[in-house]
Amino acid sequence: MNRLHLLGLVTTLLMAPAFADTQPKPPQDKQAFIADLMSRMTLDEKIGQLRLISIGKEMPKPQILKEIAAGRIGGTFNSVTRQENRPLQEAAANNSRLKIPIFFAYDVVHGHRTIFPISLAQASSWDMEAIERGGRISAIESAADGLDMTFAPMVDISRDPRWGRTSEGFGEDPYLVSRIAEVMVKAYQGGATPNQADSIMASVKHFALYGAVEGGRDYNAVDMSPMRMYQDYLPPYKAGLDAGAGGVMVALNSINGTPATSNTWLLQDLLRKEWGFKGVTISDHGAISELMRHGVARDGREAAKLAIKAGVDLSMHDELYASELPGLIESGEVDIREVDNAVREVLGAKWDMGLFADPFLRIGKAQDDSADPGVENLQHRDVARDVARKSMVLLENRRNTLPLEKQGTIALIGPLADSHIDMLGSWSASGAAKQTVTLRQGMQAALGDQARLLYARGANVTNDSHIVEYLNFLNWDDPEVVQDPRTPEAMIAEALKVAQQADVIVAAVGESRGMSHESSSRTSLDLPESQRELLRALKATGKPLVLVLMNGRPLTLKWEQANADAILETWYTGTEGGNAIADVLFGDYNPSGKLPISFPRSVGQIPTYYNHPRIGRPYQVGKPGNYTSQYFEEPNGPLYPFGYGLSYTDFELSPVRLSATKVRRGGKVEASVTVKNTGSRDGATVVQLYLQDVAASMIRPIKELKNFQKVSLKAGEEKVVRFDINEDDLKFYNLQMQYRAEPGEFNVQIGLDSQNVQQETFELE
Missing domain, CATH: 2.60.40.10 (Immunoglobulins)
Structure with missing residues (x-):
């Protein structure tokens, strides 16, 4: 045995205690530790660290375990319990050659088991303490399930509500979104680095400008001046990174002709050099392969080359790094130092997560396993209810229709009035629909025997079979949008029969949660026609009409604004939504939310945002509109402006x-x-x-x-x-x-x- 080989063996033995059952701390010099580890890694092991694998039927568990033990996987996502994650970590930390732990990631956006209101709703609270509490609980719950990283916060500025992912972000304003980005990162990470058992690493997304996709159509191109980028769209990402976020998820869109995934200016010049980011970059799902569809890569080999040179460290759900990087390095098209830079960032993230000190930091021992996500969890319901109440915006309240009295007879009507799944909103992590409180349940609990609550569905969310098919495509075996087989006329007739018996009508209308989601861009922001027909019929009864909106984006509400006696914007309120809405409807809580995004009068006004550039011929209310900047069919300006929200007091x-x-x-x-x-x-x-x-x-x-x-x-x-x-x-x-x-x-x-x-x-x- 030569001296060099003996030295390597001794070094390996010395490092072994870092992964033993006692799990002592590794050397405290992070860079020295990583440099030593990388000096002992093969090229195959290095490339393995750059692979972020989706847990699912695409790669069965036996194959995943084999790949992990061979050192060919750096992390996984979509496995969300300790029982799922422990065998995977054991394969890495106990069975792989260098015992390098893997990490587990998931989209924990607005709660994990306890689901809080969607991000747009939380921004409506303008309450940084409430947002921080929700983020902290999200970290605690997800860490308790063995997760190490979240793909959040989503801080894309959104000024076109046709974009389905408007629901996932915090609105239109760079200052407000930046404040929330800072709060959320600190809440997730619990400190400068997320190396504690109750904290997870934040990955700010989607870098960059994803909310500005042309026409509000998901995955579309972005073309923008540098001044607007820096002034309006980039500040929230930088705020999240300045707060210490360890990760950045790279956007799917192109920027001025170059996809973000291959954009050297974005990921090297701006992110690394100008901003000084030292963390890990992560491609979005399959985005490296999509460079071929963008038309900037001829084949998978070129796609992998462009991405690694641009600075994409982790390849999410994409095999191109594994298949193409060895050949690219051998040919000299990719320098090994470029791969080493990416590996160094991945290992650095694992250090910051505390996984080298203890690979089982968040997974714990088998006897500590948390319950299955389907088991009822009451741990944080009080906080979820409080955050939800703070997130609602009172848009209209004519003649003090609200709050309602807990007396007489109340008709609750609408396709969303008793829908468990739609309370959750998009990206609801491990939230269980059956654990949510619907509006019907919340109102009944609030009323007890003091008043009579009558219910009718009144309409389907939509009668368009093509839309229903689209919304159920990804969950065809357990559809979220379940149609009532009765005719629209029969459903409205039942609703009118119920309404005629009531003193006041509460109509729960809006979008099913899948209508405000990724790949759910819309050409119209009106309520679906099935619901509008229902509202017109209810209005004709002459009874006071209260609208409870459930939606993930601004809607165009001209008819509703003119005809409803009160409108309460609740968004998607989460696990305790029904109770929280009832608290506001009956005056047990005085609404205080303010809009974080403008509501346009019509789609033709989009983009409508308050901080628009000044112009030479502005329209002025009360003066002739000819030859001024206006739409002549309807008033200029939003239906409801940014920052707007009423109260039960003045x-x-x-x-x-x-x-x-x-x-x-x-x-x-x-x-x-x-x-x-x-x-x-x-x-x-x-x-x-x-x-x-x-x-x-x-x-x-x-x-x-x-x-x-x-x-x-x-x-x-x-x-x-x-x-x-x-x-x-x-x-x-x-x-x-x-x-x-x-x-x-x-x-x-x-x-x-x-x-x-x-x-x-x-x-x-």
């Missing part, structure tokens, strides 16, 4: 007060208002600060959100709300792509939504 703001009217560079000005609850109920509202650059070297937005505070006030109580404005709040990317503030006047606008504001002005000298 709030008033004083004029804005500024601490100074002139500010030098490096200084700051304090803006303050007094907010008063002038109504008869305790409540909360969101005081919002917007800035407008009056004149600049290039066109600036009409206004931009720069801060906000959620304030709770008792009836008659008032409070002074203060905001500090500094030079950084005034900066923007100019024509030379310099991030600077320019001297001049700035309008300070403070209001309870983006349209109704108080204004004062100061000057930056």
